[in-house]
Ligand SMILES: [Zn+2]
């Protein structure tokens with residue numbers, strides 16, 4: 001079968017790899033229907049860190065179950081399934097707490113020796129614990145519906161997780177720092193799922209501003225640095241927002257989050273800190289500002305998100321502004337690297 005492989009910084013190829021096979025009776029083989037490139041895939045592409053040459057790429061996919069191990073009961077051959085970007089065993093203490101990201105048997109697609117989502121098929125361990133069946137099967141969804149389901153595998157869940165960690169609730173005022181797919185999804189989660197009344201999105205890109213408004217942002221701040229701080233304070237009666245979602249992970253975005261949050265407020269951070277921002281704990285103490293960071297335990301949110309997509313009340317798939325065939329995965333990376341696409345979907 002064909003799959004995207006990391007070669008070196010700036011180099012992704014699509015090549016022949018062995019077909020996946022069942023290794024444990026809890027495995028399933030899933031044939032990919034849609035996958036995509038993640039902002040986090042760009043770190044190795046941009047040489048922020050090295051991967052093993054010819055390691056698989058991609059951790060976001062939906063697909064059709066092709067084969068199941070003898071112990072798999074939930075997923076049936078032919079089912080359309082939505083996978084969280086990382087899996088857990090489903091039976092340990094951590095998984096029972098809804099934190100499969102801390103499961104001792106966890107894994108992430110496309111990391112280490114795991115099959116990647118940017119390919120034609122994958123072996124999925126602990127299928128019952130992780131794969132969520134989309135009712136009706138493949139025939140029940142049009143292209144937009146498939147992209148809505150695909151968004152739930154990471155960015156929609158991660159954006160929502162940021163808003164949850166920031167304490168967003170009914171009537172909240174929130175600021176979202178970051179206009180990538182996760183930041184935009186945080187806007188959607190804050191407004192349509194958690195009931196925020198006012199969401200201020202920081203974005204300088206017209207297309208992203210427009211999508212942010214469609215997703216429920218009431219205000220857009222295009223300024224950066226001190227000017228952004230001034231603009232947010234003006235929009236919040238000089239206080240700042242009680243809830244801030246940090247969806248970038250750079251030193252600058254953290255400073256913006258600290259500038260935007262009101263004293264007594266909470267920052268929920270889902271942007272992986274790749275430039276190691278330093279937080280001044282004394283400032284946080286004096287200002288009574290809380291900070292919560294977390295990789296999203298997607299499985300915790302997945303039943304609810306898929307249910308909303310199936311009901312037609314949540315349409316997060318609009319973050320995909322380009323769709324390409326799997327063979328053009330290198331072009332997908334280049335487009336996202338140049339910020340010419342928000343998020344690129346891939347069709348095997
Ligand atoms: Zn991702």
Ligand SMILES: [Zn+2]
Nearest residue numbers: 089092095103
């Ligand atoms: Zn577990």
